[in-house]
Amino acid sequence: QGQETKISFKTAEDAPKISKHIYGHFAEHLGRSIYDGFYVGDTSAIPNKDGVRxxxxxxxxxIQIPNLRWPGGxxxxxxxxxxxxxxxEDRPTMVNSWWGGVTEDNSFxxxxxxNLCEELGAEPFISANVGSGTVQDFMDWVQYTNHPEGSPMAKLRKENGRDEPWKVKYWGIGNEMWGCGGNMTVEYYANxxxxxxxxxxxxxxxxNLYRIAAGASGDDYHWTEVLMKEVPKSLIEAVGLHHYAVIDWENKGPATGYDEEIYFKSMEEALKMDEFVKGHIEVMEKHDPKNEIDLVVDEWGGWYDVEEGTNPGFLYQQNTMRDAMIAGTTLNIFNNHSGRVKMANLAQTVNVLQAVALTEGEKMILTPTYHVFKMYTVHHDAQLLPVExxxxxxxxxxESLPAISVSASKNETGNTNISLVNIDASAEHKVEIDLEGLDVNNIEAEILKSGKIQDHNTFDNPNKINIAEFKDFKLRKGKLEVSLPPFSVVVLSSK
Ligand code: AHR
Incomplete structure (x- = not known):
């Protein structure tokens, strides 16, 4: 407060590229994510393409969704x-045993x-069944999606109306094998x-399939250590990691009616991502100094109590400026570790946990989290500018937390992009960014902010929170001075 924080960047030639896949999403057969969220069926009155809204x-x-993880979780x-x-009409049904015990009719x-991924221009990421499926089922799925012809699975796909294979590259080998994936030890799972x-x-x-081992939760470094030690490099491309910003699993607190104490704790949990990512990278570096195996954070986000009156198994929650803070800081963390973090998936896209969109009948609203993803598209596949x-x-x-989070990149046309988050619930913070050597003259900027940290978009007021032009900065002799309002996200881009 009052004092300016000085920020500078290193323009290292060998700085990593921020993979666009860090901006990935996740859609599970859970609550109203697939059914009602994405998929309404092609006879619905809601405008749809092949049944998808x-x-x-x-x-x-x-938001240039780069990849979508499915079907779980x-x-x-x-x-x-x-x-x-x-x-x-011939598809068997099943019980969705993890999420509300509802009947899954397999219509999606x-x-x-x-086909949805093709329509979106997103890479599919199939997280496949290891816990209760067979090796044969897994092989068949790969062949069904990827074999051009000449195999029983390619034949079956063609009979089902799809001639060309989809060529699915990203495969998750099970999910949370330490928990719902089968309560295994990592020593067992490695085999x-x-x-x-x-x-x-x-x-x-x-x-060149990209095989992602089901990873650890939070600070379980032993999990990563065993996978890195036991699995030969020829069999693995990436190790996963899950971390949710949850203040207390027994009492997660409300999604909207929280106080500053809860807000502070949520941010404390969210910011642990930095520590966890660093910790797992350290373990990986020990076993893979050449950086051949990636870290994929395939589930992250804020997790709160469900909205009143909704099915507890459906994980439906509103999304406020707190979620924008979580998204902005977490994406900055991933950008800053993009040498090893090559992919990540926010949980989850529509109507579940930290969603980017919520639906109610024919209505759809975009959340503050959505707007952060939109502002950060400038970083997709750009070269990281490591920050100091x-x-x-x-x-x-x-108690205290770092108020400011920042990451920056330079894209192919030489534009510099800087994303800043001020998580402070009441204080403005001023920063002075040294842009020497970056050839920056003209800057345009956007901001996401609101009057109260609990503010959110609703079906009656869908644009309460939206991206606005930002002008509270000055560029003088290679130094950029920016005033960041409390709980705001700002992205500055040179033009
Ligand atoms: O995203 C909701 C659930 O959280 C996922 O199904 C599971 O992988 C995790 O525990």
Whole structure:
């Protein structure tokens, strides 16, 4: 407060590229995510393309969704993919045992998902069943989606109306194997992983499939250590990691009616991502100094109590400026570790947890989280500018957190983009950014802010929170002075 925080960047030639896949999403068969969220069926009065809501398709294209993870989550390790192909009316049903015990009618299956990804221009990321599925099922799924012809699975796909393979590159080998994936030890899972990974590629990874081992939760470094030690490099491309910003699993607190104490704790949990990512990278570096195996944070986000009157198994929650703070800081963390973090998936896209969109009948609203993703598209595949700075503190009740989060990149046309977040609930913070050597003259900027931290968009007031032009900065002799309002996200771009 009052004092300016100095920020500078290193323009290292060998700085990593920020993979656009860091900006990935996740859609599980959970609550109103797939059914009602994405998929309304092609006989619905809600405008749709092959049964998928057009408003959702357009919104996701707008944020250049790079990949979509499906069908779970915990659901993935119960999912029998063969029940989701062929004529819809003949598809067997199942119980969605993890999420509300509802009947899954399998009307949204492999074709629906992969055609949707094509429509979105997003890479599909299939998280496949290891917990209760067989190695054969897994191999068959890979062949069904990827074999051009000449195999029983390619034949079956063609019979089901799809001639060309979709060529799915990203495969998750199970999900949360330490929990809903089968309550396994990592020592046991490492062997299972090797078995699935071997057979899905028939020993040789000729098609360059990208195989992601189900990773640790939070600070379980032992999990990553064992996978890195036990799995040969020929069988693995990435290790996963999950971390949710939850203040207390027994009492998560409300999504909107929270106080500053809860807000502070949520941010404390969210910011732990930095520590966890660093910790897992350190372990990976020990076993893989050449950086051949990536870290994929395939589930992250804020998790609160469900909205009153909704099914507790459906994880439906509103999304406020707190979520914008979580999104902005977490994406900055991933950008700053993009040398190893090559992919991430926010949980989850529509109507579940930290969603980017919420639906109610024919209505659809975009959340503050959505707007952060939109502002940050400038970083997709741009070169990281590693940052150096000491953040001022955001203090609450004698405890403190770094108030400012920042990441920056330079894109192919030489434009510099800087994303800043001030999580402080009441204080403005001023920063002075040294842009020497970056050839920056003209700057345009956008901001996401609101009057109260609990503010959110509703179906009656869908644009309460939206991106606005930002002018509270001055560029003088290569130094950029920016005043960041409390709980705001600002992205500055040179033009
Ligand atoms: O995203 C909701 C659930 O959180 C996922 O199904 C599971 O992987 C995690 O525990």
């Amino acid at each position: 057009i408003d959702i398709i357009e919104a996701l294209k707008e 915990c659901f993935a390790d119960t999912y029998q993919w063969k029940d989701g192909i062929g004529p819809q 299956g492999t074709h629906n998902f992969l 299972i992983y090797k078995q699935y990974s071997t057979f899905m590629t028939a020993g040789e990874n000729k098609d 700075f000491d953040s001022p503190e955001y203090t609450y009740n004698g």
